[in-house]
Amino acid sequence: MAPITATVYNAFSSPSAQGNPAAVIVLDSPDEGAAVVQDGQDFPCALYPPDAQLQAISTQINLPMTAFVLPLPGGSCADYAVRWFNVTNEGPLCGHATLAMSEHLFNTVANPPPTFRYLTRFHGVISASQHQNPLGDGKLVGIEFPELTNIPAVPKGSETWEELRRLFEEATSSLWQGHGEPLGVYKQDQFLLIEFSPELDLAGVQMEPQKLSSLHSYAYIFQISAQPSEQIHSRVMHCFPGHADEDIATGSAHRAIIPHALGNPETRARLDKYHPQHEGDALRVAQQSPKGGELVVQWLREEKSVRIMGRVDSVGEKTVEASVN
Structure with a gap:
C-alpha cells in the first residue's frame, strides 16, 4: 500500500494549553466530469474512498480525529466535502479538526476565498472564515456551526x-x-x-x-x-x-x-x-x-449559529502505510 501523509495540527492551543491534535488529509479532486453536488442532495459518499480505508488510515494515525477533505466540482453547494474519523468510528461533527483543516486550507490554497464552505454528511453546509478576534487583537480562523438550543431540562429528583x-x-x-x-x-x-x-x-x-x-x-x-x-x-x-x-x-x-x-x-x-x-x-x-x-x-x-474561534499550531506530518486510491 502506498504511504499516505497527513498534516498534524494542535487546535485551540495557547501558551498555557496544548490544544487538541487533529490530522488533515486533502484527497485528490474527483475525476473530471464528476457531477456537481447540489444543496439538498445526499452526501456524495461515492466520491470518497471506501469507509474501511478511511477508518484504517485514521486508526493508524491514532489521533483524536482525522479530517478527510474532498474538493468538490465547481458549481457545487460547497467548496469541499468533509468527513471526520477517530480511531474507532466516523464522527458526525468535529470542531477542532474543522478548525485545523481550515487553517491548513487558508495557508496552502493559492488565493483562498474569504470563506470556505464545507458539505458535511450529517449537518449540511458549514463555513469557515478569518475574523478579527472579538476579545483581543489579531485574527483567528472561525468556524460556524448550527446552534444547539432548547435542550429540555431534567427535573431535579426525577x-x-x-x-x-x-x-x-x-x-x-x-x-x-x-x-x-x-x-x-x-x-x-x-x-x-x-x-x-x-x-x-x-x-x-x-x-x-x-x-x-x-x-x-x-x-x-x-x-x-x-x-x-x-x-x-x-x-x-x-x-x-x-x-x-x-x-x-x-x-x-x-x-x-x-x-x-x-x-x-x-x-x-x-x-x-x-x-x-x-x-x-x-x-x-x-x-x-x-x-x-x-x-x-x-x-x-x-x-442561529455559533462561531467557534481559536489558535492553531502546526505540529508536522505523519505518514501511514495505507492507500486511498
Whole structure:
C-alpha cells in the first residue's frame, strides 16, 4: 500500500494549553466530469474512498480525529466535502479538526476565498472564515456551526436525575451535594448538558468516562468561571461503549454551552455576577481537560449559529502505510 501523509495540527492551543491534535488529509479532486453536488442532495459518499480505508488510515494515525477533505466540482453547494474519523468510528461533527483543516486550507490554497464552505454528511453546509478576534487583537480562523438550543431540562429528583446522579458519583470524585450538585441538567437525544457552580473546582474533579459509557451521550459539562481571565470553564466527555474518553478541546460542544450561558436567565445572571464588565455575545472559554484548550466562541443569534474561534499550531506530518486510491 502506498504511504499516505497527513498534516498534524494542535487546535485551540495557547501558551498555557496544548490544544487538541487533529490530522488533515486533502484527497485528490474527483475525476473530471464528476457531477456537481447540489444543496439538498445526499452526501456524495461515492466520491470518497471506501469507509474501511478511511477508518484504517485514521486508526493508524491514532489521533483524536482525522479530517478527510474532498474538493468538490465547481458549481457545487460547497467548496469541499468533509468527513471526520477517530480511531474507532466516523464522527458526525468535529470542531477542532474543522478548525485545523481550515487553517491548513487558508495557508496552502493559492488565493483562498474569504470563506470556505464545507458539505458535511450529517449537518449540511458549514463555513469557515478569518475574523478579527472579538476579545483581543489579531485574527483567528472561525468556524460556524448550527446552534444547539432548547435542550429540555431534567427535573431535579426525577428518575433520570437520580440515574445520572448515580452514574456521575460512581465516575467522579464529586458527590452531587453542595457545590458538587449541578445547577442544571439538560438532555436531548445524544446530548447531555450539565452546569455546575462557579465555586466547584471543575478541573480538579477526577472523571472516569468509561463508567459513563452507558449514557450513550456526549456530556457537555461547564460552569461560569470565577476567574477574570475567562468567562466559561468546560469539560467534554464522550460516553459510548467502546469509545469513552475525555475530549482535550472541542468546538462542537460550545454550540450548546454558549447559547445556554447567554440565553438561560439563571445562567446569564451568574455570568453577569462574576463578569459584570462583560458585553456582547462572545465568551472566552478555557477547557479544563488535563492538556487544556482555549476558545473564543460567539453566538450569532440571528443566524442561529455559533462561531467557534481559536489558535492553531502546526505540529508536522505523519505518514501511514495505507492507500486511498
